[in-house]
Amino acid sequence: MPADYSCDGPGSSPPLSWSNLPTGTQSLALLMSTLPGDGSTKYNWVLYNIPLSRSALPRDSFGIGTLGVGSDGPMKAYQPPCSQGPGAKTYTFTLFALSAAPMLSVSPVTGAALAAAMAPLTLGTASLNLSYTRSSTSAANGVNCGYVRASVTASNSGLAGVACDNSYAYVSSDGLATHRMMDGITATNLQVPTAQNFFGSNAWKIPLNPTLASSTTSAVDGPIGIAINGVPIFNPCKQGGCQNGDTKALGELDVCNGHAGRADDYHYHAAPTCLMAGKPSNYWDTHPLGWALDGFAIFGYNNQDGTVATRDSICGGNSAAVSNAPQGYSYHVSDVSPYVLSCFRGSPSPDLAGQSAKYSPMRQPPVTPFAVSAMTLSTDSSDGYQVLQFSSNRSFSSTETGSDSYNNPAGSYKIRYKALTGAALEALLAQNAHKGKSACWHFQFSTTAGVSTQPEIDYCR
Numbered sequence: 001m002p003a004d005y006s007c008d009g010p011g012s013s014p015p016l017s018w019s020n021l022p023t024g025t026q027s028l029a030l031l032m033s034t035l036p037g038d039g040s041t042k043y044n045w046v047l048y049n050i051p052l053s054r055s056a057l058p059r060d061s062f063g064i065g066t067l068g069v070g071s072d073g074p075m076k077a078y079q080p081p082c083s084q085g086p087g088a089k090t091y092t093f094t095l096f097a098l099s100a101a102p103m104l105s106v107s108p109v110t111g112a113a114l115a116a117a118m119a120p121l122t123l124g125t126a127s128l129n130l131s132y133t134r135s136s137t138s139a140a141n142g143v144n145c146g147y148v149r150a151s152v153t154a155s156n157s158g159l160a161g162v163a164c165d166n167s168y169a170y171v172s173s174d175g176l177a178t179h180r181m182m183d184g185i186t187a188t189n190l191q192v193p194t195a196q197n198f199f200g201s202n203a204w205k206i207p208l209n210p211t212l213a214s215s216t217t218s219a220v221d222g223p224i225g226i227a228i229n230g231v232p233i234f235n236p237c238k239q240g241g242c243q244n245g246d247t248k249a250l251g252e253l254d255v256c257n258g259h260a261g262r263a264d265d266y267h268y269h270a271a272p273t274c275l276m277a278g279k280p281s282n283y284w285d286t287h288p289l290g291w292a293l294d295g296f297a298i299f300g301y302n303n304q305d306g307t308v309a310t311r312d313s314i315c316g317g318n319s320a321a322v323s324n325a326p327q328g329y330s331y332h333v334s335d336v337s338p339y340v341l342s343c344f345r346g347s348p349s350p351d352l353a354g355q356s357a358k359y360s361p362m363r364q365p366p367v368t369p370f371a372v373s374a375m376t377l378s379t380d381s382s383d384g385y386q387v388l389q390f391s392s393n394r395s396f397s398s399t400e401t402g403s404d405s406y407n408n409p410a411g412s413y414k415i416r417y418k419a420l421t422g423a424a425l426e427a428l429l430a431q432n433a434h435k436g437k438s439a440c441w442h443f444q445f446s447t448t449a450g451v452s453t454q455p456e457i458d459y460c461r
Contacts, residue, residue, distance in 0.1 A: 001091060001130035003165070007082035007140040010170045011163030012200030013045065017056035018095050022123040025052065025097040028065075029118060031111055034081065034091045042071040043111025044079045044091065048102060048118075051426045060200035063439030066421060068109035075159035076108060077172065077199060081132060082140055082163075088133040097124045140164045144208045147297075147325050151228045151288045156278030158229025163203070168349060170203035171291070173230020175265055179256055179274035182377035182388060186251035188259070190366040190398065192388050192417055193266035193377070194441060198230065202358055205349040210295030210326050216315055217294070217344040222355045223267070224341060225298055225331075227290040229275050231258065232267040233298070236338050246337055252369065257339075263359035263461075270340070271333035276300060286323040289333070294346030297325035299332050309334075315343040360461040362441075364402035370394075374412070385416040389448060398445070398454065406445075406454040413453065416444040420458065434460040 003009040016030070032045035046068030050057075057064060070079035083089045102117035139145065145164035148171065152160045157179040161172040175196035182193065198204060204226040220241050225233040238244040238252075239262065247269045253259050256274035260266050276284055284300025292298055296317070303309045303320050309332035310318045316338060317331040331341045344352075351358065375390040391412040398406050420428065420440045428440045440460035445453045 001132040003132070003139075005080060006132050006134070007080045007163040008134065008138045009080075009163060009165050010201050010203060011078075011080035011161060011172060012060050013057070013078035014093075015057060015059045016093060016095075016128070018126055019055060021052070022097050024099055025123055027098040027101040027121075028052065028054070029096040029098060029102065029114060030057075030065075030093065031096070031115065032070075032078075032091055032093050033111065034083075034089055036083075037085060041111070044070045044072070044081055045093075046070055046109060046111045046114055048104075048109070048114055049422055051422065053426050053430070060197070060202060061438070062197040062199065063419075063425070066109075068111065068114055070111065073110070074108060075161055075173075077161060077174075079161065080163050083132075083134055088131045090129050090131050093128045093130070095126045096122055099123055139166050142208065144326055145169055147288070148206060148208075148291060150324065151291070151297075152230075154279060154283075154287055155227075155229040155275065157275045158227075158231055160226075160228065160230030161199075161203075164208060167208060168205040169208055169291075170200075171206060171226045171230065172199045172203035173226075174198065175231060175267070177229055177231050177256070177258070177266060177275070179277075180254075180377070181256065181258060181266055182254050182260065182375055184255040185253065185259060185375045185390075186371060186373060187369050188252065188367075188372050188375065188390070189262075189369045190388070190390075190415065191260035191262060191264050192386065192415060193260045194264040194417070195419065195439070196263070196265050196359070197439075198232075198358065204232070204293075205351050206291045206293070207295030207346065207349050210328065210346040212328055212345055213294075213347045217348050217352070219315075219338075219341060219343050219352075223293065223351070223358075224344075225290050225292040227268060227272050227275055227298075228288065229272075231272070231275075232265070233272070233290055233340060234261075234267050234269050235340075236269050248337070248339070250369075251371075254375075261359075262365055263361045264363070265359060271301075271335070282306060288325050292331055292341060292344065292346075293348040293352050294344040295326065295349070296329045296331060296346055297322060298340060299325075299330055301333060303332075315345045316341050317345055362459040362461040364399055366398045366400075367396055370396050380416070383418070385418045385444070388415040388417075389413070400454060400457050408453055412448040414446055414448055416446070417441050428458055428460055437461055 028050035
């Protein structure tokens with residue numbers, strides 16, 4: 001098995017294909033498993049509800065089927081193998097042809113639970129065995145990779161994975177926090193947080209061996225790093241630069257200093273306070289809360305000795321000694337703009353220049369940012385829809401496609417949206433308009449009283 005599909009590379013999920021399904025097949029599922037030395041079965045990939053219209057999974061597949069959690073859980077994602085024992089390990093990929101979709105009553109779904117549910121439904125299987133050997137000098141065993149890997153385990157507000165090659169740590173996630181999101185925003189363009197594909201080759205690249213550069217690199221627009229819960233950290237400015245305003249000062253951030261951007265992606269623009277609340281405040285003096293795109297760590301408000309962190313006039317960081325991160329430089333959050341950093345003291349990874357390739361906006365900004373109150377985001381337990389609710393004391397116009405317009409009087413509103421799966425998803429992806437896309441969401445718009453304000457619509461990326 002190539003290293004790319006292990007923790008010694010970007011941690012990509014491998015491409016697989018199949019054919020000759022048994023007659024009567026109604027559903028497909030995939031398990032990737034191995035047998036550790038203790039004789040138990042360990043799962044690295046748990047995927048079910050794969051549509052029959054699929055005969056392959058591309059590398060870094062996203063939005064296809066339903067993910068369960070592997071044995072290294074609890075993140076619902078492909079978990080690249082990272083065995084610490086000596087010698088070659090064998091990994092078995094097994095595709096299951098099922099007579100019906102498995103009925104699963106546990107959450108999250110584990111490999112063992114899926115295997116048990118599929119047993120009476122299995123019409124046939126096909127397996128592929130691949131081996132991979134790690135050594136003590138494997139990239140993911142390095143000290144600096146260990147710093148990044150250890151840091152993400154401290155998160156109580158989201159899940160991220162880490163894989164490393166010789167140059168970068170790859171921090172993977174769906175970009176969503178488990179703390180409350182979008183609560184308390186007072187100025188918005190009505191974007192909503194949706195899952196992003198920051199996995200495998202599209203994970204965030206953090207240089208493993210950062211050094212001070214001979215010149216600094218500007219950080220005036222877009223992402224500047226990744227928090228340990230897998231949520232990107234942006235500079236404080238609105239899209240297009242600081243001349244367009246400071247998102248925090250304008251009231252566009254929630255109580256956690258984040259909001260949804262134009263790709264319906266959640267990210268922070270200042271100190272991720274809700275992430276930090278999961279640990280004692282002095283924990284962040286010595287443990288990174290995130291990683292800048294130049295490889296230097298981002299800490300809390302203080303230096304490791306507990307004194308308030310000084311911010312130099314170069315990039316807003318300092319060169320004081322740090323714990324649990326590479327030496328030479330570090331950034332610290334502040335309640336004063338630019339909140340995290342003003343420029344990069346080291347050389348940024350290709351993600352800075354290539355940031356646009358990481359995002360795939362699926363709709364026009366619904367409105368020009370306007371004042372709102374009482375904004376909250378919650379989950380409707382009756383049907384699983386996410387519900388963004390807000391009030392406006394003036395009328396506003398919204399759009400679905402950019403070429404239409406809907407007038408909304410002052411009042412209270414909600415946007416309901418949900419990721420599509422199964423036949424509904426496959427039907428949309430079969431349309432020419434969505435060629436090359438892999439994930440879709442259904443949107444509904446209404447007043448809080450349930451009166452529709454514009455047609456329901458599906459968006460895909």
